[in-house]
Amino acid sequence: MPNTGRDYDITVGCFGNPGSYSDQAMKESFAEKHIKPIYYDHFEDVVQAVSAGVVRYGVLPIENSSTGGITEVYDLIHRYDCRIVGEQYVRIEHHLLALPGTTLKDIRTVYSHPQGLAQCRDFLKAHPDWQLQPYFSTSQSAERVQREGGHDAAAIGNAISAELYHLQVLVPHINDNTTNFTRFVIVALHTEKRDGNNKITLVLTVRHRPGALYHVLGYFFYAGMNMTHLESRPIKGRPFEYFFHIDVIGSLDDPGVVKTLDELAGNCNYFKILGNYPADTGGTTDEIRTDRRNVGP
Amino acid sequence: MPNTGRDYDITVGCFGNPGSYSDQAMKESFAEKHIKPIYYDHFEDVVQAVSAGVVRYGVLPIENSSTGGITEVYDLIHRYDCRIVGEQYVRIEHHLLALPGTTLKDIRTVYSHPQGLAQCRDFLKAHPDWQLQPYFSTSQSAERVQREGGHDAAAIGNAISAELYHLQVLVPHINDNTTNFTRFVIVALHTEKRDGNNKITLVLTVRHRPGALYHVLGYFFYAGMNMTHLESRPIKGRPFEYFFHIDVIGSLDDPGVVKTLDELAGNCNYFKILGNYPADTGGTTDEIRTDRRNVGP
Incomplete structure (x- = not known):
């Protein structure tokens, strides 16, 4: 098979087809880079390609404004032991x-x-x-x-x-609701060390006892860490246990953040850092990003 | 127009078409009743029909196991000032x-x-x-x-x-993932007084300050109330504010529960009880319901 890409092209696995909203997220996220995209029909194929080293990065949706987080994508990222290294918000405009x-x-x-x-x-x-x-x-x-x-x-x-x-x-702009957006993540095999890594995505489960989540949030509260996203999901086949998907503002280069997460991890049944990456602050979706950025419930 | 329904038929507005998963939820939820269904193509049409008194009940999906809560449905229920009077889990089996x-x-x-x-x-x-x-x-x-x-x-x-x-x-059973399910709600104009009302759905927003959600959960923790669902959503056009959709186990006939909710309401920017109704404990979806019932994160 001839090598059609330039040597310095970055291979990126993208969910969906050329022209899809995922494709748009990829193009916006890698706007300054030479990329060689490969398109995949299914979420799992994207993450598998990253895990197997077929592509360096993968791009796939993780959250819709109308339906919330996409559980399957969270599951795949931690099942294939990948990391979130970036995020991109895309406004859905038909x-x-x-x-x-x-x-x-x-x-x-x-x-x-x-x-x-x-x-x-x-x-x-x-x-x-x-x-x-x-x-x-x-x-x-x-x-x-x-x-x-x-x-x-x-x-x-x-x-x-x-x-x-x-x-x-x-x-142009024929959709009824003009503020639908989708959040996409860029995944890779390892966290990338960067100064701008200011958002952390966690998956954790807590022991079943009243107030367990209350105590989890206490770690963030007393450490002064802002949460930007929180969602609970039942665990398949394990009654009385919940996954939590949590985004907090912080950097793993900050010893205080690392100490807080270490202490929290010791009190969870399961705890995994899915990634530390720069919050999406560029592009053309200002109004939407403001809704989601540095917001502390 | 001739009246084709019997006098004692209960009119129910159902999202989707005859044979849809919403239709299945309606039929399971009203299994013992004579109903006269009217089908609507859009979520808003269902809730509007309830609000206008065209139908007594409405049935529509509110949560998928793969993508989480359906924000639009929560929004419609509180915009049209309706109440959740029941819920029904349906397993998606293709x-x-x-x-x-x-x-x-x-x-x-x-x-x-x-x-x-x-x-x-x-x-x-x-x-x-x-x-x-x-x-x-x-x-x-x-x-x-x-x-x-x-x-x-x-x-x-x-x-x-x-x-x-x-x-x-x-x-039969040709879907890859056999544990997908959808949660449907039954909405009406008013809460229905019943002994079995053991689940409460709330929508609230909190003031923007670190740890605000932590303090909200504290009310439930100190009152010993179990949460079965928690989700945060950004508010359109209002940066730095979040909606929370929360399900807790409890009855509005319990003075302790009412007192806790009153105190909590006083500390929220916005607070609304969307309904008090019996948790779905019947039907054929035992494994799934166990995942979601009386679970206290």
Whole structure:
């Protein structure tokens, strides 16, 4: 197989297809770098590729604003013993995409993921004659419109799939709720030492007794560490035990932080640091990031 | 319009289509009752119908085991000032459904929601010649197989849509992960007084200061109240503030519980009791319910 990448390209495994929101997260996160992306259909394939050394980094969604943390992704990261080395927030913005020259009155069929169709309900209601055609994903819908080549079809998808598949944005911002966002993580085999590592993601389980979580939070409270995310999940097949996914602000270079986490770990049934990385503070999603950054419940 | 329902039928608004997992939750929850269901395509339509008195109860999903709480549903319940009066856990079990007489080798096309197709990945890998056809939902896929009437098509869906659309279960339990479940809530305009109301769902926001959540949990800890669910969510457009969705075990008939909640409410920016209702302890999902019941983190 010919080596198509330059020697200095960084291999990145990305969930989904070219033009997907994961692809957008990858491109924003590695904006300054030369990357050689490999796309995978399933979360596990991405993490497995990182674990096996096939790719240096993996990019996959870990949290949606509408449904919360994606348990499977947390599970995979700690099952394959990977680390979170970065995060990227992406705003979900759907546009109506079609071949250049298409007008609204040409359209007969609109392709998208069922969720994409549902999220643009108000816009689509104004065009009751369009046939809504569910498809695998927003990016594959855009690809299909390009491939079929007709002016009677449109896709609901993002701006980068428009660019990738040479479609025009016929109507921008057609989703009902304009503040949906997804948080993506960049995973690798090892934590990367950097000055800007100011966010720590933990997975832990506590012994079953009343107030166990209360005592866990006490460690952070008395150490003055801000939590930015907290979620509880039942553990499969182990009644009366819960996983907690916790994000706190702090650096593993700070001896006080390390001491607090060590003491906490001694009081948990299971404790693992999934990563220490820079909180997402760049890019184009200021309003959203502000919601999530350095927030101490 | 003729009145097609019996006088004693209870009207229930159900999210989704006949044969959906929401429909299954409704049928299990109202198993002993005569109901007259009305189906709605969107979460908001269900809650709006309850709020307007069009239906007495509404049934909609509030939490998935794979992605966590569904923020939009929490938001709708408190925006329309409704109450949770019951809950129902449903295990997500996909089967391969086809017209009676169909054999595996007849099949050319398999319809389902993209997520249904993704959740049966391992099974479908053994049949690489089948064309996978995304559709709006699992139940509508079953309906389509019945409507088209051919032996070359199958749908991925649940047992009740098989029954409803007169399909046979050609291969049962084809999903990769057999422990996915969804938690549904039954909503109404007012809390219903009952002896068995042993679970309370709260939504609250706390002032932004370090350890605020720690102090919230302290109220439950010192009152000996077990929490079964805790999730934090950012508030749209209000940086540095968080919503918390909390389930605790307790009854509003217990003066000690009421006193604790009153004191807690006084220390929150926003505090609302979304409902007091019986924890789901019946039905066929024992293993799953045990994971979630009376568990005190």
